[in-house]
Amino acid sequence: MEYTSGGGASWRQALRRAASALHFTRSRRSGWSIGVPLIGLAAGFLFTVSANTAQGTVLREDRRVELAQLIDAKQTEVDRLAGEAKALQAQVDGTTNELAVGDGPIKQERERSAPWQEAAGLTEMRGPGLTVRLNDAPIPVPRPDNSRLDDYVIHQQDVQAVVNALWAGGAEAMTIMDVRVISTSAVRCVGNTLLLHGRRYSPEFVIRAIGDPGRMRSTLDASPSVAGFRDAVRNFGLGYTVTTESSITAPPYTGPTDLRYAEVPS
Numbered sequence: 001m002e003y004t005s006g007g008g009a010s011w012r013q014a015l016r017r018a019a020s021a022l023h024f025t026r027s028r029r030s031g032w033s034i035g036v037p038l039i040g041l042a043a044g045f046l047f048t049v050s051a052n053t054a055q056g057t058v059l060r061e062d063r064r065v066e067l068a069q070l071i072d073a074k075q076t077e078v079d080r081l082a083g084e085a086k087a088l089q090a091q092v093d094g095t096t097n098e099l100a101v102g103d104g105p106i107k108q109e110r111e112r113s114a115p116w117q118e119a120a121g122l123t124e125m126r127g128p129g130l131t132v133r134l135n136d137a138p139i140p141v142p143r144p145d146n147s148r149l150d151d152y153v154i155h156q157q158d159v160q161a162v163v164n165a166l167w168a169g170g171a172e173a174m175t176i177m178d179v180r181v182i183s184t185s186a187v188r189c190v191g192n193t194l195l196l197h198g199r200r201y202s203p204e205f206v207i208r209a210i211g212d213p214g215r216m217r218s219t220l221d222a223s224p225s226v227a228g229f230r231d232a233v234r235n236f237g238l239g240y241t242v243t244t245e246s247s248i249t250a251p252p253y254t255g256p257t258d259l260r261y262a263e264v265p266s
Contacts, residue, residue: 078198086254121182121253125173127210129248130217132162135204135239136192151236154203156189158232161225162207163187169219171209173250177201178208180253197255204239213244 099106117123137152163181166174174181176196181187187196194201209216220226220242233240 085256089254120257121173121180121250122257123252125210125250126247127172128213129171129208129210129245130166130213130220131243131245131248132166132207132209132220133204133239133241133243134158134162134207137237137239147236151232152238153192154189154205154238156187157225158229159187159189159194159205159207161223161229162220165219165223165226166207166209166211166216168223169209169211169216171211171216173210175208175248175250177206178251180251182253184257208245208248208250210248210250217242217244 096106096110101107118125134154136154139149139152143149159176163174163176176187177194179196179199181196185197187194189195190200192203194203194205229238230240232238
């Protein structure tokens with residue numbers, strides 16, 4: 001800035017502007033001098049909370065472990081309740097059989113429902129079919145940089161792809177881990193374990209289907225979802241085998257058959 005000796009008013013105005021700028025600078029610096037320590041304190045608090053929560057682990061993995069532990073803790077309760085339900089069902093069946101001897105309407109309804117028992121999966125079935133086995137892959141050491149741990153395990157969508165392809169190929173009965181599955185059975189995975197009808201199973205996952213072996217093989221080969229899984233088999237070494245069986249036994253489904261949600265198809 002240039003000043004002249006003859007401009008007293010200009011000199012005073014320049015001093016005011018300089019003082020105002022200095023005050024603004026000091027105020028701004030004063031605000032930062034208070035704000036920076038507060039931000040640092042808040043960040044330190046968050047880091048401390050995260051470290052105490054994680055305890056040396058990855059938080060996302062911790063949640064997965066906690067979920068698996070919760071399932072394990074509930075397994076005993078599920079087994080106990082399943083035993084009670086089975087005993088109660090036996091009592092109901094026994095009482096129904098006794099009443100059907102002398103009660104015409106009950107006997108008539110039982111006879112009417114008998115042909116549907118097999119289709120509903122409530123009776124044992126035997127016949128030729130396929131056995132499909134899915135298994136996790138060994139994780140190489142060192143692991144390729146472009147791969148993830150999830151690439152080496154069987155996922156829910158892999159099991160569902162095989163199951164849906166077998167149904168589409170005309171499967172008449174199916175079991176997963178020797179447990180009969182029906183139209184309302186849900187296949188879910190927690191980590192690399194399978195959750196079916198309230199029980200948890202570890203790989204290898206074994207799926208058996210009764211039906212025309214040739215037709216079911218064709219639908220497995222033609223399924224886009226199964227084709228995507230086979231790509232993972234080639235790339236990461238996952239286990240996948242399909243075997244033709246001359247005789248497969250599918251035990252009856254013994255779980256609950258009540259529908260919680262249903263709608264009339266349009």
